[in-house]
Amino acid sequence: MSGLFRRHFLILPAAALLFLFVMLPYVNVLVMSLRAPSDSTPYGEGFSAGGYVKLFSDPYYFEALGQTLWLGVLTAFVCFLLGLPIALHISQASRRWRGLLYGIVLSPLLVGIVVRSYGWTILLGNTGVINATLRNLGLIERPLPLMYNSFGIVVALAHVFLPFMVLPVLGALQGLDPAVGSAARSLGASRFTVFRRITLPLAMPGIQSGAILVFVLAVSSYVTPALVGGMRVKTMTVMVVDALIDQFQWPFGSALALSLAVSAGVIVLVFARLTRMKWK
Amino acid sequence: MTEVSILSLVKRYGTALAVNDVTLKVNHGEFVSLLGPSGCGKSTTLKCIAGFETVSDGRILFDGHDISNREPEDRDIGMVFQSYALFPHMTVAGNLAFGLEMRRVARDEINRRVADVMELVQLSQYAGRYPRELSGGQQQRVALARALVIEPAILLLDEPLANLDAKLRDEMRTFIRDLQKRVGITTLYVTHDQGEAMTMSDRVVVMFDGRIAQAAAPEDVYDRPASEAVARFVGNANILTGTVEAGADGAPGLRFGSEGTLLRLPAALPAGTAPGRGLRVMARPEQVRLTAPGAGDATGTVVSHYFNGGFIDYRVRVGADEIMVHAPTADRFADGAAVGLAFDAGRLWPLEGAA
Numbered sequence A: 001m002s003g004l005f006r007r008h009f010l011i012l013p014a015a016a017l018l019f020l021f022v023m024l025p026y027v028n029v030l031v032m033s034l035r036a037p038s039d040s041t042p043y044g045e046g047f048s049a050g051g052y053v054k055l056f057s058d059p060y061y062f063e064a065l066g067q068t069l070w071l072g073v074l075t076a077f078v079c080f081l082l083g084l085p086i087a088l089h090i091s092q093a094s095r096r097w098r099g100l101l102y103g104i105v106l107s108p109l110l111v112g113i114v115v116r117s118y119g120w121t122i123l124l125g126n127t128g129v130i131n132a133t134l135r136n137l138g139l140i141e142r143p144l145p146l147m148y149n150s151f152g153i154v155v156a157l158a159h160v161f162l163p164f165m166v167l168p169v170l171g172a173l174q175g176l177d178p179a180v181g182s183a184a185r186s187l188g189a190s191r192f193t194v195f196r197r198i199t200l201p202l203a204m205p206g207i208q209s210g211a212i213l214v215f216v217l218a219v220s221s222y223v224t225p226a227l228v229g230g231m232r233v234k235t236m237t238v239m240v241v242d243a244l245i246d247q248f249q250w251p252f253g254s255a256l257a258l259s260l261a262v263s264a265g266v267i268v269l270v271f272a273r274l275t276r277m278k279w280k
Numbered sequence B: 001m002t003e004v005s006i007l008s009l010v011k012r013y014g015t016a017l018a019v020n021d022v023t024l025k026v027n028h029g030e031f032v033s034l035l036g037p038s039g040c041g042k043s044t045t046l047k048c049i050a051g052f053e054t055v056s057d058g059r060i061l062f063d064g065h066d067i068s069n070r071e072p073e074d075r076d077i078g079m080v081f082q083s084y085a086l087f088p089h090m091t092v093a094g095n096l097a098f099g100l101e102m103r104r105v106a107r108d109e110i111n112r113r114v115a116d117v118m119e120l121v122q123l124s125q126y127a128g129r130y131p132r133e134l135s136g137g138q139q140q141r142v143a144l145a146r147a148l149v150i151e152p153a154i155l156l157l158d159e160p161l162a163n164l165d166a167k168l169r170d171e172m173r174t175f176i177r178d179l180q181k182r183v184g185i186t187t188l189y190v191t192h193d194q195g196e197a198m199t200m201s202d203r204v205v206v207m208f209d210g211r212i213a214q215a216a217a218p219e220d221v222y223d224r225p226a227s228e229a230v231a232r233f234v235g236n237a238n239i240l241t242g243t244v245e246a247g248a249d250g251a252p253g254l255r256f257g258s259e260g261t262l263l264r265l266p267a268a269l270p271a272g273t274a275p276g277r278g279l280r281v282m283a284r285p286e287q288v289r290l291t292a293p294g295a296g297d298a299t300g301t302v303v304s305h306y307f308n309g310g311f312i313d314y315r316v317r318v319g320a321d322e323i324m325v326h327a328p329t330a331d332r333f334a335d336g337a338a339v340g341l342a343f344d345a346g347r348l349w350p351l352e353g354a355a
């Protein structure tokens, strides 16, 4: 017993924190999601599964759940497409450039998320910079639908979360022996084959964790979908806030929040399973 | 079987010269070692041959064809890296098959050749393992097998044994040399271990500061080094400095040390050596014998001695010089004892250049 304690005591503070501020609140949310609804107070007497029934029987909510998860997948994929070349480039850059490029990649994180999302509304709005410019150039007559739709949300989310893809991929690439690529060349592989057969598979651990990070962050983000999606596209997080704060329905809001967390968790598990690497 | 000619190769990094005008021909099936201290340009030379670095000047020919501008994948080389550079995400069999897949060899033949080469390097039972599940020596053999299985025209090895322990290194030396002889492949082997270069090579190329200092058979490099730097880098060397004098019988001798001992010199002396001129002569520690005081060519005092298994390494002070003697354990002298030193006149090697 004392041996067990000695081996694990270093994680005790973190475990206590997690228990107090993550596990207990989750249990609280679970209990709350099963409370009976009420019109006058946040929740009523007794228990009921009404919140879950409403979520899964009303297509409005159910589709929003699907839509939110889909936006998360899309954002992760866009970050992968954009982030991989960036990470490859930085990993091959000289020491002098590397610092600068790191800075550029991290820069979106230095600006507050509200400011950044407003920035995108200025760019993407119907009278925003992009539409105004195109109209002034005579290229379009009606504004392009850049905002208040999934497109705008994914663009803005990918911008914010790109560093969370680039950094783990970069970590994986920088851990590689550069001679591995040379060895493949000497065995007859072209540059592109080296990328396909060597670099990409070896970057996979980074891609995997980056994708999971971006997906989880995107699915649980609130400010960006709220500002860029407006009233038209409502993600689960926006609905949770609606239910909790505007409609004062704590049991239903909790049911929405918990369903999102569980389904996102399932997707992460399935993804991790599918991309499992035997050689690690 | 391919002949490699390196003609006036120069490689610059910025303004720094990593390889400075190297010319070298490696014959069909020859095993040549590039030997030199760290940073002398051995790896850079190899990388230029492999095509991982572009040459700044000069040309590299394989069988008379200039390949200086060919991509590495079109050079038909097998390369073994110091870090092994195995593909961590592929099994042993996957690593070995890679080069054959690139050559679009049919699947059955790939399987057959991979099985053969695994047999050759005694790794058959590890076919399904990933590199991280192998010991250093096993990884080293996979790296070697991966380079050999494609039957390349030229085999390039960059310090492949540097990460192994002494015992395994000895085994692998013999293993690589035997394999190279059996397969008959033209081989360039980079090392900074002079013992390794000696035991394995047909020819040793000693490099300093990006230049070739000497390219010759191992015995020649050891017994007849081209310069004092080569003499000192390859094995241990006593350098005796003195003046040339005619001995009593008229044969040339070297007057050296504060006692003014006259040493007999071999008959063949470098051009320009005349009585009265300064000269440096090399004597290897094992070419010096300890005798009773007064019996040898010179007398001295034992400064220190270290037992090293089969031999004892003495340091003997003669005047201002300290002479290293590598003596059989049968001769025992205590520190501080007066001893005589007998030089092997036939094997003293006069070095080029004035003293």
Ligand SMILES: Nc1ncnc2c1ncn2[C@@H]1O[C@H](COP(=O)(O)OP(=O)(O)OP(=O)(O)O)[C@@H](O)[C@H]1O
Binding pocket: B013, B016, B017, B018, B036, B037, B038, B039, B040, B041, B042, B043, B044, B045, B192
């Ligand atoms: N990419 C590079 N950029 C700048 N200088 C380099 C580069 N690669 C090598 N050099 C320099 O070129 C010289 C020769 O390097 P090289 O790697 O060929 O040495 P080496 O003989 O293989 O040494 P070692 O035994 O330590 O491996 C060194 O001074 C090194 O600092």
Ligand SMILES: [Mg+2]
Binding pocket: B042, B043, B044, B158
């Ligand atoms: Mg090197």
